[in-house]
Amino acid sequence: MASDSKFFSTSRKGEIREFQLDLNSANPQKKKDAIKKIIAAMTVGTDVSQLFSDVIRNMQTDDLEMKKLVYLYLINYSKSEPDLALLAVNTFVKDTANLNPLVRALALRTMGCIRVDSITEHLCEPLRRGLKDPDPYVRKTAVLGVAKMYDISPDLVVDEGFIDMLKTLLGDANPMVVSNSVATLMEIQAVNPGQEIFVIRQEELNKLLAALNACSEWGQVFILDALATYHPADADEAERIAERVVPRLNHANSAVVLSSVKLLLLLLNYMTNPDSVTMYCRKMAPPLVTQLSAQPEIRYVALRNINLVIQKRPGLLQSEIKVFFCKYNDPLYVKMEKLEIMMLLVEDPNIAQVLAELKEYATEVDVEFVRKAVRAIGRCAIKLDNAADQCVDALVNLIDNSQVNYVVQESIVVIRDIFRKYPHKYEGIIVKLCDKLESLDEPEAKAAMIWILGEYSDRIENPDQIFETYFVENFHDETPAVQLQILTAVVKMFLKVQHDTQPLVHKVLKMATQKSDNPDLRDRGFVYWRLLSASLDTAREVVLAPRPPITAPTTTIAPELLDELIPQMATLASVFHRPPETFITNAKLAVPKAQPGMAAPQMELTSGADEPIEGATSGSGDDAARREAVAAAAQAVAEGDLLPGLASLAAPAPATAAQAAGLVMPTPAPVAPAPVAAPAAAAVPVTAEGALPERRPTTVLLAQRTAKGFQLTGDFVLRGGVLGLDMLAENLSTEVIPPEFEFQFNKNGFGVVPSTMTLPTALTPGKSVSVFVRCDLQPGHQAPWDGADPRTLCTVPMALSNAFTGVHFFNGTVSLLCVTTPGASIERPAFAERFQALGEQAEQTRILERVYPLETCLGLLKARNLFEVARKRVEDLVIVYLYGTTRVFESEFFVEAAFRPTPAGTLACKVSVRSKPEGIATLAADSAAILLSMQ
Incomplete structure (x- = not known):
């Protein structure tokens, strides 16, 4: 109330003492005012916990307002005073039996909010009564109390049978109780993805559909999200559910609309009638368009979800592209998302409208938005062959008329991609591009322009002079990407226009190989130099080889990831376009089971920010060879050997036809590369047995002091797929040890048995020898295991006998990974x-x-x-x-x-x-x- 603002006045010295006196006063109004002052002080951050016992004394009151204030105080300070909070339990329990349902519900809610174990134990009986309370307000409060109790003590909820009671309440007459029960069960299920706590069956389905129309807006969201986990038995059932859900599309709450769209999209996977699919797609379009008239934040969330919908059902909003045109007052983040959706919807019938919009966007003031608009024109050209001419004309117009440098440079980057898509079709605009060489200052634009010059150097006058003037003079000041592009473009020019270009290519190769610290640049320079020195024809086949055509992707999300994100619509996952486990702290791997008609989700999908997954290998021989080659290359880098066999370049080679004609420069002398630090991820070489090269047996099996100076060190290993005991036998005595040994294993958990152990020769004093005792697994040699400590399975009792050492008993340990099955695989x-x-x-x-x-x-x-x-x-x-x-x-x-x-x-x-x-x-x-x- 407005009059209560007086309680937030500045605290005074001795005020706590005044509060105590007022709380113990006989005047009820004084007590209420004191409680209000205490809550006000607590709200502004003042510590009033020392009044805990005085406040508790005022719990037993018939004044509902005062009871609420006392409960609020208890929620805030119970954690710091758990022993005193226990004193309030009797009052809480008494209030849960009050005649007033508001008091009963208030007591249950407060007990659930007090996260103290001692109080939680006393909550069970009141909660059980609350779940059966005749008043629906108390029941729906008790249902939420179960969720709070599960967060504190999951085992207690299960043991007391509250989950079964929640399932019973799914058939409650009050829709609010039903929706709260669904929300609680869904939350418990989310915490236990491996268990079937809440599985919707036919009976539950009918109850939820019946409650859907009568629930509040947030209750409808909970029920719709729960229904999204249901798998219809056939197409008829899917259509029946869809009919009940369609009215929710007209709801005023955006969350209800998006949850309804999500459920309908999932149900479409089960429908077999094309007319039904088309009808429901047509019904989903207007509600989605309506979301774009909301406030900017909701618009952005809606656009991110619409992006998923369009990629799943491309034709759903095909005729509504105009609603995604950007408005002058749209925030930048909304404009960027609208532009992305326009690129997904653009087709030949609407390209003229879209291109006109993009031209307008290229004249705006938001630099990032302008750049994306220019790139969008290029995407249209690559995506639609019939519109390429219009898009190129638009880009040339921007280059000619724009006074903004970044628009020109972005246009050049886009034109480079268009040249890749349509080679030798738009060569006439190269002259216009050359006029802008002096204005290029961004690395990406420079690299794009250099690529164009190298690719079309045979169509340009004096290309060597252009390279020399604009790029080669400042070669060492450029970024690595630009340097690499200069090197490749100059070599292309030499192979296409050999006249008078040899000095320039020789200069660039020399700068790349002898004066650069960039290993990538040096390696490429050496490769080009070696190619040119060997054969011009071979060099042309390599450097001027046809490139694969580029295409504009029709979708930006992998199909498997899309199938995983659609069930996550109206959540953060649909906004980030990433699975929940990639951004939720401590989230466990949870892969949903594939639904009929849907592709099975794979774990090697694209990860955050559309970054392709590394590897996703299947364990084939080719993949293994690739990984071994990568590891060997990393080791070579660590050792400074950047190009094995480089020294052979210095050896004179037979003159080729190209050299005889004077077209190829002399073979370069080898240049010692600058030291390069080994990268952090450089692989350490692994032997065929899977052991590190320097690893030796580390476990002392038989110590010298017990075996007359004979010491045996050994570990169980897999060598070439064969299980064995890799040992080092050492003679630390002064006598010769005979080579014959009797070696036996007692029964052990894995049933490991050895072959005969024999040294190559007698072991003389001070000598050592490596021994590999091949082992096998025999089921009859297994010791029984009672299921106790699993580590006892790994212990292998051994016995060793020799004419010199005598008989000795000791234990070894075999790793589980030494008794694995070769060739095991799984889809x-x-x-x-x-x-x-x-x-x-x-x-x-x-x-x-x-x-x-x-x-x-x-x-x-x-x-x-x-x-x-x-x-x-x-x-x-x-x-x-x-x-x-x-x-x-x-x-x-x-x-x-x-x-x-x-x-x-x-x-x-x-x-x-x-x-x-x-x-x-x-x-x-x-x-x-x-x-x-x-x-």
Whole structure:
């Protein structure tokens, strides 16, 4: 109330004491005023927690306003005073049985908001009564109380049977109770994606559809989102649901409209009648257009969702392109999104209107918007062959008449792409482009212009002079991208126009190879120089080879990602155009099951900001060879060898026809490249056995002090796919040790048995020798496992006997990754389904602060028979999914390894393994952690 503003006056010294006196006064009005002053002080940040016990004494009152104020105070300070808050429990419980439903609901809501375990335990019985309360207001409040209790104590909610009570309330007569029950169940389901807590069946479907019309707007959103998870049995059922949802498209709330559109789009996947699909698409168009008349923020959200809708159903808004034309008072972010949608909708019938709009946009003042408008003209030219002439005329007009330099430069960049699409068709405008050479100052525009000059150097007069004047003189001041383009363009010019161009190409090659610190530039310079020195014909085949045609994409989102984003419409995921797990903190991998008629979502989809995923390999031999080649190249860079075999360039070669004609410069002498630091991600070479080259056996099996100076160090390894015990035998005594040994294993968890151990020769004093004892797995040699500590499976009891050392007993440890099945594989959809079905309860996670480089880690895992299913990049995070099976228990395990660079320049890793039985996940996680960690 306006009169209550007096309670927010500046605090005075001794005011807390006055509050205490007033709270204990016999005058009810004084108590109420004191409570209001305390709440006002609490609101402005004053600490009034010392009044906690005095405020609690005023809970038992019939004044509803005062009770609300006291409850508000308790919510705020209960965490800091949990013991005193327990004193209020009796009053809370008493209030939940009050005759006034408002008091009952207020007590339930307040108890749920007080996040103190001691109070939560006392909430169960009042909450159970509230869920059965005759008043719907109390029931809907109690339903939300279950959600709050689940957040604090999930096990308590399950044990008390509240989830089953919520499912019963889905048939409540009050629609508000139904919608709140749906919201609570959906929230609990979202926290447990691997469990079927809330699955809509035919009975629940009818109840939700019945409550849909009577709910509040936010209740309708909850129900619509829940219905989006339902899979209709056939096309008739899908159409029946769609008929009930269509009226929601006319709702005034944008959230209801977008949720309805989302549900209809999903239902269209089940419809088989083309006329029905067309009808519902036609009904969705006007409500979506209506959203563009809302305030700017809502407009932007609507546009981002419309972008998804258009890419899913391209014809839905084809005739409504005019509504996406930008208005003068649209914010920049709205204009940019409208422009993107226009590019998706532009076709031959409407290109004239769109082109007229884009010309107008190119004259506006927003630099970023103008640049995108110019690029849009180029996209239209590439997308629509019949409109290419109109688009090129528009770009030439901008170059001739624009007084703004960035418009000219952006136009040149766009024209470069048009030349790629339509080679030798618009050569007449090159002269106009050359007139703008002096105005070029942006690297991208320079690179585009240089490409054009190199590509059409045989159609230009004195191209060598143009290069010399405008680009070569300042070669070392240009960006690397421009330098690379200059080098390539000059070589193209030499191959096309050989007359008087040899000095210039020789100069550029020399600057690139001898005076540049950029390894990419040096490498390309050496390659060109070697090509030109060997054969001009070969050089032409390589440098002037036909390029693949470019196309304008009809969509900007991969189909698989689009199928994943459509069910996320009206959420942040649809605004970011990214799956929720890529931007929600601590989100777990959750891959939805494919719906009938929809493509199965893949885990190697494009990641944030439309960045293509790295790898997404299938584990084929070609992919493996590629990764090994990349690792070898990275190692070469680390060692400073940028071009193996470069020294051979200095050797005289037989004169070719080109050299005899004087067209090719002499072969260059090798130039020692500048030292290049090894990149942080340079792969460490991995041997065929999956061991690092310098790794030696580290576990002391038999110590010298117990075996008369004979010491045995060994580890179980996979060598060439063969399980064995890699050992180092050392003679630290003064006598010769005979080479024959008797070597036996007792029964062990994996059933490992050894072959005979024999040294190559007798071991003389001070000598050592490496021994590899081949092992096998025999089911009859397995020790029984009671399902307790899974690490006991890895222990192998051993016995060793020798004429010199005598008999000794010791233990070894075999890693789970040494008993994996070679050649195990799985399809990506099956991996995603099984990974999700196992759930978090079957997961073991290890955090590794410092691991080997990425490709080295993957090489180590591959050597242990872990099959790489998919790989994706999310900003600086690389997530790899791997699959393996064991030869012993015939169980499979699923690995999610997330690699992230650390501030120290190293690589950290989070390894998560899911398996059944869960003990296998523990062993696999431990083994991977030991394998990948850098000591």
